[in-house]
Amino acid sequence: MFGPEQGHFALALACVLALVQFAVPLWGANRRDARLVGLAPYLAVSQLIALGYSFLCLVMCAVSDDFSVQNVAANSAVSKPLLYKITGIWGNHEGSVLLWTLILAVCGGAVSLFGRNLPDILRGRVLAILGGVSAGFQMFCLLTSDPFDRVFPAPMDGQGMNPLLQDPGLAFHPPILYTGYVGFAVPFAFAVAALIEGRVDAAWGRWVRPWAVAAWCFLTCGIALGSWWSYYVLGWGGYWFWDPVENASLIPWLTGTALVHSAIVVEKREGLKIWTVLLAIATFSFSLSGTFLVRSGILNSVHAFANDPARGVFILALLAIVIGGSLALFAWRAPSLTSTGLFSPISREGSLVLNNILLCSICAVVVTGTMYPPFMQLLAGRTISVGKPFFDAATIPLTLPLLLAMGVGTALPWKRAQLARTFSHLYAAAGIAAIGLVLCFWKLSGVLPIACGALAIWVIAASASDVLRRIGIGHTSAQGVWERMKHLPRSSWGAALAHIGAGITVLGLCGMSQAQHAIVEVHIGETRSLAGDDWTLLDVHDYIGPNYKAMQADIAIRHNGKLVTILHPEKRDFTTQSQTTTEVAIHTNFITDLYGVVGDRHGTGKYTTYVLRLHRNPLAPWMWLGGLVMAIGGAFSLSDRRMRIGAPKRAAARNMARA
Amino acid sequence: MTRKTRRLWIVIACLACVGSAAALTLRAFSSNIVFFMAPSQVKANPPSPDRTIRLGGMVMAGSLHRINENGTPVNAFEVTDGQAAVEVHYTGILPDLFREGQSVVALGTVQKNGGFTASEVLAKHDETYMPKEVADELKRTGKWDPRFGKAPDASSWDTMTAKKAGG
Numbered sequence: 001m002f003g004p005e006q007g008h009f010a011l012a013l014a015c016v017l018a019l020v021q022f023a024v025p026l027w028g029a030n031r032r033d034a035r036l037v038g039l040a041p042y043l044a045v046s047q048l049i050a051l052g053y054s055f056l057c058l059v060m061c062a063v064s065d066d067f068s069v070q071n072v073a074a075n076s077a078v079s080k081p082l083l084y085k086i087t088g089i090w091g092n093h094e095g096s097v098l099l100w101t102l103i104l105a106v107c108g109g110a111v112s113l114f115g116r117n118l119p120d121i122l123r124g125r126v127l128a129i130l131g132g133v134s135a136g137f138q139m140f141c142l143l144t145s146d147p148f149d150r151v152f153p154a155p156m157d158g159q160g161m162n163p164l165l166q167d168p169g170l171a172f173h174p175p176i177l178y179t180g181y182v183g184f185a186v187p188f189a190f191a192v193a194a195l196i197e198g199r200v201d202a203a204w205g206r207w208v209r210p211w212a213v214a215a216w217c218f219l220t221c222g223i224a225l226g227s228w229w230s231y232y233v234l235g236w237g238g239y240w241f242w243d244p245v246e247n248a249s250l251i252p253w254l255t256g257t258a259l260v261h262s263a264i265v266v267e268k269r270e271g272l273k274i275w276t277v278l279l280a281i282a283t284f285s286f287s288l289s290g291t292f293l294v295r296s297g298i299l300n301s302v303h304a305f306a307n308d309p310a311r312g313v314f315i316l317a318l319l320a321i322v323i324g325g326s327l328a329l330f331a332w333r334a335p336s337l338t339s340t341g342l343f344s345p346i347s348r349e350g351s352l353v354l355n356n357i358l359l360c361s362i363c364a365v366v367v368t369g370t371m372y373p374p375f376m377q378l379l380a381g382r383t384i385s386v387g388k389p390f391f392d393a394a395t396i397p398l399t400l401p402l403l404l405a406m407g408v409g410t411a412l413p414w415k416r417a418q419l420a421r422t423f424s425h426l427y428a429a430a431g432i433a434a435i436g437l438v439l440c441f442w443k444l445s446g447v448l449p450i451a452c453g454a455l456a457i458w459v460i461a462a463s464a465s466d467v468l469r470r471i472g473i474g475h476t477s478a479q480g481v482w483e484r485m486k487h488l489p490r491s492s493w494g495a496a497l498a499h500i501g502a503g504i505t506v507l508g509l510c511g512m513s514q515a516q517h518a519i520v521e522v523h524i525g526e527t528r529s530l531a532g533d534d535w536t537l538l539d540v541h542d543y544i545g546p547n548y549k550a551m552q553a554d555i556a557i558r559h560n561g562k563l564v565t566i567l568h569p570e571k572r573d574f575t576t577q578s579q580t581t582t583e584v585a586i587h588t589n590f591i592t593d594l595y596g597v598v599g600d601r602h603g604t605g606k607y608t609t610y611v612l613r614l615h616r617n618p619l620a621p622w623m624w625l626g627g628l629v630m631a632i633g634g635a636f637s638l639s640d641r642r643m644r645i646g647a648p649k650r651a652a653a654r655n656m657a658r659a
Numbered sequence: 660m661t662r663k664t665r666r667l668w669i670v671i672a673c674l675a676c677v678g679s680a681a682a683l684t685l686r687a688f689s690s691n692i693v694f695f696m697a698p699s700q701v702k703a704n705p706p707s708p709d710r711t712i713r714l715g716g717m718v719m720a721g722s723l724h725r726i727n728e729n730g731t732p733v734n735a736f737e738v739t740d741g742q743a744a745v746e747v748h749y750t751g752i753l754p755d756l757f758r759e760g761q762s763v764v765a766l767g768t769v770q771k772n773g774g775f776t777a778s779e780v781l782a783k784h785d786e787t788y789m790p791k792e793v794a795d796e797l798k799r800t801g802k803w804d805p806r807f808g809k810a811p812d813a814s815s816w817d818t819m820t821a822k823k824a825g826g
Contacts, residue, residue, distance in 0.1 A: 342661075345668040357673055361680035368684055383695035385713060387766075390691035394683045398676070519751045521732035571755075580755040599752030602725065602732075611732050613752050 004069050004148040007057025011098070011148070014050035014105070015138035017043055021108070021131030025124035029196075037124035041112035044127050047134065048109040055102050058147055062089055068154035071095060071147045077160035079547050087171035088161050093311075094147035096174060100291065101137045103175070103182040104130065111186060111211075118207060125193035126186070133185055136318045144311045163548070163574045163581050169229040177222030177249060181287040183215025184256060187263075188284035191277040192326050195333040200273040205266030208280065210638055212263055216256045217634035223249050224627030235582035235597050237517055237615045239623060242391045247370040248290030254363040255283040258356045260634075265349050269414065272353070273337045279356075281330060285323040292319065344416045351409035358402040365394045396448050403455035403506065406499055407433075407462030411469075429465045433458035440510070449510045456506035463499040467492065494637025498630045505626025511619025521602070521609050531616045533594065534558045538566070540601070540610055548572040550583075553598040553610065557587070567596040569612075590625075593617040693766065699742035705769050714747065714775055715764040716740040723759055738763060738775075745769075749777040756782035 021043035028036025058071075062085045067073040075092045076085055089095040108130040115123050141147070190208040194200045226249065231239040240246060259279040265272040292315045343349040369386050376384055411425050423430075436457030440450040468474075470492065471484040520528045520535075527536040538554040550572045557564045567585035574581065587594040599611035695713045696706070706712055715738070722737035726748075734753055737744040747765050757763060757780065767777035 342665065345665070345672075350668075353669060354672060357676045361676045364677070365680050365684050369687075372688075383713075385693045385695065386688070386691055387693060390687045393687035393691060394680075397683055398680055519731060521727065582752075582755055597752060609732075611752055 002057045002060035004057060004061055004066070004150065007054045007061070008142075008146065008148040010050045010054035010057065011138060011142060014047050014054060014101075015135055015142060017047040017050060018105075018131045018135035018138055021047055022128050022135055025128040025131075026196075029121045029124050029128075032121075034120060037120050040124040040127035040131075044105075044108035044112045044131065047131070048105040051102050051105045051138075055098060058089055058095065058098060059086055061148075062086065065158070067156070067158050068150050068152070069147075070149040070151040073151055073155050073158045075158065075161055077158040080158075080161060080166075081546075083168070083171065084161060084166050088165070089147075090174045090178075091161060091165045091170075094141070094145045096178075097137065097141045097145050098147050099175065100178055100182060101134060101141060103178050104134050104137065104185055107182060107186050108134065111189075115207075122190075122193055122197065122204075122207075125196055126189040129189035129192045130185060133189075133322060136322065140311075140314055140318060144314050163572070163579055167229065167233050169225060169233065173222060173225045173229055176218055176225060178291075180215055180217075180219025180222045181249075181252065181291055183211065183218055184252060184259075184280075184284045184287050186211035186215065187259060187280040188326070191280035192329060194277060194337075195326075195329050198333055198336045200266065200277060200337050202267050202270050205263050205268075205270075205276070208276075209260070209263040209267060212256065212260050212280070212283075213634050213638055216253075216260050217631040217638070219249065219253050219256060220627050220631045220634070223253060224624045224631075227627075228624045231620070232584050232586060235584040237515070237595060237597075237613065237617070239512065239620070240388075242369070242386075242388050244370050247366055248286075248293070251363055251366055251370070252283050252286040252290055254359050254366065255279055255286055258359040258363075259283050261352050261355050261359075265352050269343065269349055271343065271349055272356075274334045275356070277334065277337070278330060281323075281326045285319075285326070288322060289319055343414070346412070346419060347417045348409065348412045348414045350417075351405055351412050354405050355402065355409065358398060358405070362395050362398050362402070365398065366391065369394065392448075396452065399506075400451055400455060403452070403459050403503075406502065407455075407458045410463060410466045410495060410499065425469055426462055426465065429458060429461035432461035436461075444510060444514055446513065449513045452506055453510040456503040456510065458503075459506070460500050460503035463496040463503070467496045490640035491637040494633045494635070494640070496633070497636055498633030501626045501629030501631075501633055503626070504622050504629055508619045508622030508624075508626055511622065512617055515615060515617045515620075517613060517615040519611065519613050521611050523607075523609055528612075528614070530614050532559065533564065533616065535596070535612070535614050537610060537612065540598070545572065548574045548581075551598065551601065553596075553612070555585070555596050555598075555612065555614075557594055565594065567594065569596045569598040571598055588621055590621050591619065593620040595620075695764075697740040697742075698738055698745040699740050701745050701769055701775070702743040702773075705773065708768055708771055711766065711768055711778075713764055713766050714738055714745060714777075716745075716762070718757070718759050718761060718763050719744055720760040738765065745773070745775050747775045747777050747780075749780050751780075753780055754782040758782070 021040060024043070025037050025040040028034075028039070060066075061069045062072050062076055063082065065072070065076065065078055065085075067076075071092065071094050075088050075095075080088065090099040108127055111123065111126055111130065115126070118126070187208050190204065190211070194204055223246075226246070227239045230241065230246075231237075259276065262272045262276045262279055266276050369390055373384050373386060376382055407429060408422065408426070411422050413422075433454055437450070437454035440453035440457075444450050444453055467488070470488055471481050473481060476484065516531045518528065518530045522528060522537050524537055524539060527534050529535070534557070536556045536558070538556050540551060540553045542549065542551050544550070550570045552568055552570045555567045555569070557567065565587040567587055569585040570583035572581045572583060573579075582597055585596045593615070595615035595617055597613040597615075599613060602609050602611070693711050693713050694706075695715060698714065698716050701712075701714060717739055719737040719739050722735075722744075724735055726733045726735055728750075731750055734749045734751075735746060736749075736759070737746050739745075747767075749765065749767075761782065764781045765775065765777035766779040766781070767775055769775055
């Protein structure tokens with residue numbers, strides 16, 4: 001019922017359905033044949049069902065320890081806990097491609113389901129584009145990375161999973177990140193459909209924005225989760241490596257953030273149409289190249305799964321078709337799109353344009369830094385790399401004006417603004433930012449951290465004061481404030497929340513720039529001090545876990561003689577995979593993280609010493625907390641009734657029925 | 660505000676941002692590019708001590724020992740590419756996958772005395788994995804030709820070096 005052959009068949013069926021979903025509605029839309037176009041949602045849903053069944057088959061193979069399936073044999077083992085048997089499916093190349101296409105099919109299903117108020121032709125075309133992309137990647141899955149391949153003879157037990165990947169954080173990181181990546185396929189499909197149709201209007205902006213915002217929320221969560229994983233699992237004390245894989249997620253995030261903002265201008269003012277369409281194409285193109293260039297090993301990295309040239313060629317061809325095709329269509333059709341909204345440089349639109357330019361400049365810098373080393377190697381044969389110093393020096397100065405503009409932007413009115421009037425609303429926020437600047441001078445060192453810290457406080461204060469002003473705090477009675485609070489659009493709350501989240505993240509990054517660490521070698525009972533705390537190694541003992549041997553240390557941390565906490569970092573030895581992992585111990589009070597790692601044991605008996613790495617990371621949790629707040633802000637604005645497609649229409653219909 | 664002046668403003672803003680981005684990138688490139696070097700290249704033309712490089716090769720078997728500098732543990736080991744070996748000093752906990760006889764990449768600077776002080780040591784997730792740079796270097800020096808099978812066993816590395824160094 002749920003064997004690998006059934007899964008393989010269902011995958012092939014889904015691929016065929018996706019091809020039909022690509023061809024029929026496009027043809028129908030061209031011939032203005034409503035019946036053919038109307039098939040699209042049914043095809044999308046049946047493709048989703050077939051692919052869901054296929055994925056379920058793979059899950060069943062993994063859960064039932066069917067080691068005759070190559071993929072399960074290579075990545076699972078009998079002794080693996082059930083949770084990781086399931087999540088391990090996307091911990092390898094084949095499974096992750098299947099998950100990727102499944103999420104794409106879910107997006108198609110969602111468009112069919114929630115897009116009932118879209119014009120039929122537009123919906124048909126959007127689903128056709130999604131189907132086309134789907135078909136391409138399902139073919140990739142079938143032809144070069146089939147997760148259902150059998151192996152003969154079947155081994156008695158699997159080879160097990162990299163112990164580093166056996167972690168709840170990493171278990172849910174890929175689906176969330178992939179949902180972010182793949183979610184941008186929907187704005188992409190809308191953009192291509194609009195290009196085919198040759199028309200972009202305010203309604204298009206209103207339809208495309210919820211999809212972009214939803215994908216952006218997932219991508220934000222995914223990046224934050226990945227960075228958190230790297231912080232607490234890898235145990236190197238940092239949170240962002242500027243590794244190609246990480247950059248691959250940051251690049252679409254930057255253009256996606258720009259897209260979410262520029263779509264507002266399309267929706268409200270019918271401006272920036274061509275640009276928004278281009279951003280939608282670019283964001284998905286970056287998502288695609290991010291996931292697959294990296295996975296194909298073209299960008300060499302610690303995280304890459306596959307290093308197989310045949311896959312690389314297939315993926316490159318697929319990317320060339322999707323990206324090249326959409327860009328060619330853009331070049332051909334974009335001139336027919338015209339913008340109508342006029343605005344002065346100092347206006348809400350103007351600030352959104354500035355936001356877009358800055359975000360895209362940062363994105364360009366990150367792309368350059370990521371792509372330059374592999375290209376240099378290809379062309380000049382010299383192996384070079386760029387790391388944190390490069391990215392810090394090149395991106396942070398561009399972030400400063402972005403933060404400054406973030407505070408002003410939401411306070412500016414549409415079309416034309418008077419600076420003096422706008423600034424009169426921002427006095428309070430500027431005052432708070434000035435206090436923040438003094439605080440930063442006192443607490444932080446370095447010009448950039450101080451500037452970023454003060455600007456982050458400015459962003460938070462300005463966003464909060466903007467909302468407070470709109471709900472009339474200080475102008476109207478409590479009753480009036482309540483009324484206004486209820487009537488302020490959810491999207492305004494969401495925007496303020498997302499901006500505050502960005503401020504929190506930046507504050508966290510500034511705090512982390514002041515992190516201190518020490519590497520010490522101590523006997524049991526010895527005390528070392530780091531940044532005002534005394535760290536004492538109390539004891540080290542060994543114990544045996546389910547599939548590993550561990551060495552656990554007890555480290556007491558005292559501040560001015562008062563016990564703060566006892567950390568229990570571990571070093572685990574996985575014998576089957578002959579791998580060692582480090583279990584970090586972190587104590588957090590949400591202001592400072594105390595982070596301890598135990599290293600090697602040296603000597604014997606009385607002379608035994610242990611190497612410890614001790615970190616004091618100020619404001620570290622704020623980085624991920626800010627990401628979460630940003631995502632919640634996005635989700636909040638998704639709940640805006642304006643965003644719920646067709647909500648006004650339904651409400652009107654209800655009122656009609658009542659009358 | 661006409662369409663033309665608006666376009667002018669946008670173009671000016673774009674040029675300003677993209678220009679500063681380009682300037683920042685170039686400046687950052689000129690001072691922050693990290694070159695990869697193999698031990699023999701480091702021996703042949705040592706880079707200046709203020710230049711960060713990535714040194715890659717195999718950890719020579721039996722070369723890992725520890726020095727204690729005022730209570731800070733320093734790991735010392737030799738990295739070889741089969742032609743020359745460079746002594747690396749690293750303060751800190753070596754990565755979980757660090758093994759003698761396996762490949763490693765160290766980030767740091769070459770000291771005046773020819774030693775290498777690493778600020779970071781990377782050993783990759785997978786123990787059978789060889790950093791691409793190291794593999795390329797092996798092919799370049801003729802120690803390994805991928806057409807004739809897998810990379811030479813890591814434990815044979817030091818004898819190759821010893822022969823070279825001794826002879």
